[in-house]
Amino acid sequence: MAGDNLEQAIAGAHRRLENLSRRASQTQRQDFAVELLQEAITEISISLEELHVSAEELQQQNEELAATRQLVEAERQRYQDLFNFAPDAYLVTDVTGIIQEANYAAVQLLNVRQGALIGKPFSVFVYQAERHKFRLMMLRLRQQKQIRGQELWMFHNNGDIDFPAEVTATLTGGDSKGKPDSLRWLLRDISDRYRTEQKIREQAALLDITTDAILVRNLDNQVLFWNKGAENVYGWRTEEILGKNASILLPQTSPKTSPQLAAIIKIVSELGSWQGELYKVTKDGKKLVIASRWTLMRDPAGLPKSILTVDTDITEKKQLETRLFRTQRLESLGTLASGIAHDLNNILTPMVTIAQLLPLKHLQMDENSQQMLKLLETNAKRGSDLIQQILSFTHSSEGKRTIVSVSQIIEDIEQMIKRTFPQFIDIYTDISPDVGIVLGDSTQLHQVLMNLVVNARDAMPNGGSLRISATKLSLNQNHHKIRIGAKTGSYIVITVSDTGVGICPEIIDRIFDPFFTTKEVGKGTGLGLSTVIGIINNHGGFVDVSSEIEVGSQFQVYLPSSEESIDSVVDEIELPIGQGELILVVDDEAAITQITKTTLEIHNYRVLTAENGIEALALYTLHKNEIQLVLMDMMMPSMAGGTAIRTLQIMNREVQIIAMSGLASAEALTQFTGGIQGFLPKPFTVHELLNSVQQVLTSGSKSFH
Template identity: 60%
Template sequence: MSPYLRVLIVEDSEDDTLLVLRELRRGGYTVDYVRVDTPAAMQAVLDQQSWDIVIADYNMPAFSAPEALKLLQSRKLDLPFIIVSGTIGEEIAVAAMKAGAHDYLIKGNLARLVPAVERELREAQERHKRHSAERALQESEERFRQLAENIIEMVFWMSDPGERQRLYVSPAYENIWGRSRESLYANFMEWLEAIHPQDRQHIETVFFEQSLAGTYDEEYRIIRPDGSLRWIRDRGFPIRDKSGEPYRVVGIAEDISDRKLAEQQIREQAALLDVATDAIFVQDLEQHLLFWNKGAERLYGWEAAEVLGRSAESLVYKSEETLPPFEAIQTILAAEGKWQGELQQVTKDGKKIIVESRWTLVRDVAGNSKSILIVNTDITAKKQLEAQFLRTQRLESLGTLASGIAHDFNNILTPILAIAQLLPLKFPKLDENTQELLRMLEGSAKRGGDLVTQILSFSRRGVEGSRTIVQTKHLLLDVAQIAQRTFPKSIETQTNIAPNLWTVFADATQLHQVLMNLTVNARDAMPDGGILEISAENLWVDESYARMHVDAEVGSYIVITITDTGCGIPPEIMDRIFDPFFTTKEVGKGTGLGLSTVIGIIKSHCGFVNVYSEMGKGSRFQVYLPSSQLTETPAATDVELPNGHGELILVVDDEVTICQITKSTLESHNYKVLTASDGIEALALYAQYKDEISVVLIDLMMPGIDGSTTILTLQRMNPHVQIIAMSGLMSNWTTAQKRSFGIQYFLSKPFTAQALLSTLREVRDS
């Protein structure tokens, strides 16, 4: 297909026009042409359509080629312009070419026309491409200029590293650097001189080595003329020539001072969070962990690198039983933005903990829920102390109830026991059957008294027996020997007792009872066999340890540990095991007083008990007793009791039966007796017989004027009065109180005739 050519012919001769057209068609073109011979006609056709080329006769009567060329140029049209003339001098042709004509031909030699047209069309196309590229470049440069000069947060720059010259820098430079662009254009080194001395050498090196390679991306500090410091992030990108070689660098420098300040604040805040003792972590709405502070690492044992991205639920909750009500918490968070409560959790090593948890919903700037900030405080020790305190309160309340019952019960048992002992003395010729019945009565009364004593022991209101310096090592070895001989062969007994174990000031009989109760419980927990370990060691309890245990005080202790590998104690009953009459054993196999007696005896010795147990693995009971660190003393032997020598004894008790049986017992052993049923009667009798009364035997718990008030009044009447106090509740009077009142003798109800007469003998001999 022939190429299409639109030709504007400026010619006044029709014949010459036909010659030109014939030559073009011979050259293979399909020609669309218009011939004009005046400026007006040329203007008109230029307005009507676009043209590919202009062919003009040089000399015409009304219009010439130079005039046509000027008209074309005035229209700023870049079209090939070829002059065709009959005759033209060389000077005229050169002048036409200088004026803008692209070629000239002689009408007599049109053979050059087609090649000239082809050449000029090619050159016109090249010029058009070049002009389009230049216009695009100009437009791009203009857009870049407007962009660069209107963005004040960043500095756009262009440099020639080889020549060490800044070719362009945007106006933002003056605002950020505080220096003029003109000074930078004049002195490239001004940029380096503004960089902080500690950063300058590094930046100078990497800029000239890396900017042309496309790897220049640095952060550095600059010092402004006013002395202020700014942080800059500077990035460079190479510009390459046609051969791909970099020859210039363009870049962006931005002020990142605010970001650096924020990062510093974040680091400081993170450091504060890490110093915090609380566990602080952040999770997204799907419970994936986003932040985990040092406090969380310390509490849970998980390093931050181990947990980030993982589910908090799978890490700190052992089972569905301990899972918090997430749906309820989410509802409260959505409504109030925060939630607070106590949660049961586990650490990495499986240790159970209790935390006070505070949840805060974090929202983004649009108000949408983004994440949850959780602050957990370990309150495990606090909850344990609360449990110990509540258990102590419960035991004290039960002890108060039991002591009231025991007081009345002791008052009932005392005359029964005394009568059972007195009747054989009054009637020595009783038949054997009657004497056996009296012995049975005496034994039953004693067992009843022992039961009351055991009930009172758990509440620290029991009888305070004879206390001496005791080396518990002997007791422990004795208990271990009993266990080895009497326990099933399937139970292996082991001992681990410190060779230098300290002594304690204690009632050896009561401690023996404690140890037997604990070892028997351990045996019962191992019906299929196991290991019973009895150990003891010395321990210094410091302030930190004492704060963790309600009953502990700073000082030296011995710790006796009874460990079994039995079935363990269910967690749900752990808080009740020291309650009196509570037992898990079958009916008839346990009274429920074993552990309550243990806790009562140990507390009466100013000690405390800790229990650790795990189902299926066994239990460990630790008994803490204050050490004495004195030498063990041998127990005193009993001395035979003589009768009285006719001394007058004043017996004071609100229970008539006790007064009567005590009177009978004393009179049968050569004592004279006066009785009073209350404090007022006692004071009246003492005032009347003060010089004759040798000893006052008085109950501490009486209605009206109680025993302590009566004793104080008696001592005012006679500072040297000899007093024996009686009570079924030893806790009513401590050792210090007895000493402060000058009372050295005490009878625990129910008492035997032997105890009564022995105590009177001690008073008489003193």
């Protein structure tokens, strides 16, 4: 280096001068002294030249050193800036944890002035419950020289805001004996990340709590995510389904599935979402109706990545809707049938009454005429029964309710079908000893079973087994929740099953529709099962059906069990005779008023007739003190029967009224008229007319309810 060269040059000059001085002291010659002087001057010049060269080299080194110092200072300043303005908190402590340096981020994070921060123990900023963990971190630092990504809860200087920090630390420096010099700490506030992770955990918990099936599939249809709801809906555990093709959920027997799935994926790819109904299957093969919602998920670059699907099991809802639609169809057709039935009953009432009245009026009538009248009466009653059959699937017609033995009805049906059904059909009955009784119409319930067993017979053209059973069953909330109108309580369940051809799934929801039949033209009216469900609904029960092609069908009739006792009403054998009482008959059908007037007059009653409510009120005003009973039709022009009845009751609170209708039930009439004393359903017989009149007149003012 230049410094070393300079020292060497000076030392060489000193040696040469000393050598010349020694030589000069040893001689006295004048000429030799001059020679030595010249030689000394030469040596000095050489030394000066060497010194000049060394000085230049030294100047250059000084300049280089100054430049290096500037670079070092710039690097130091850059390091200091990086240290101070880094986004994360940096601390330097000694090996005991006393803070020696802290950057601006650390000052802000710990909420302490930088000057006050220096010299404080790092542990004072660690959350109390985490200090043991901090001591373990210090121990690991001494052993392993570094720690990374450790989570440590800390708090600000005022101690009122806790936050989680991610800690990374290294042990640096050391003296000649290897003793560590300092610890360098990097602190990162991960509050946002912690909150995000917590939110993700909460959302994941919600995904598992929800009853909906949530799954994510990749673009190759492989399942990537499967929540608890999906496990519950489909039966597949997460470990069983992850990585599998999601088409495992689609029924293999459905011809519509594959093209529908391809269309859905195309729509999702183009529009980003799709929603609709799908038919899927569980792990156990159970078919479900699913409300499915698909959403296309994209990666940060906006490219399609996966498909999120949310599935809701609506199988039960669809069953309820089907039952509701069926009920609505029955109600709509029932409204239409009710209007027709009213007119037909008005037509049949005079026919029945005349057919019964003429033999009483003409006692000498020949046998042929009597047979013809009997035939007229029989056919009129058959027409009336057909009308009641049409109305039985509505709430407009109810039969007489008595105690009915279920076992007795089944035994009667068994005896009948064993005599009439083909021999190749095996008939079995199984009646529980404690099956009990129901409160209902014996004729209607007999009709229900006959319709069911005849259908079973027709379903087994090549023979088979017909089984009728009856047992008691108590229904709770779980049993009746999917049956519209079903109530908890004790039921008698009558089951009619066959081993016939079965019912196609496509039509099983329509079999209870009126006039729907699968039988050939002329072999079925389509009223059998609609009559069945109408009668059972009117008895407070319901019907369940299950069927499988080529295996057979099963119909289960649920009837509320009853332990009450009601005496059956028996018509009087002898027709009652009046005492000359005055009766007002009101009906817009002239034939009915005429035949009713004639019948009553034959049996010693006096009769006034009116064609509508207005005329009836006028007649009643004139003969108020004489009229003892009013027979009022409920459906008339000008003024309906209900309005006329309420007006009569205002005129006379004690008025005796028998309502007549070919449509409404007695219970329905009381809702519109308050209290009436009797009810005559059309068409009525002579016996029913006279017995009703006699009962009201002898009972005084007791109302009919």
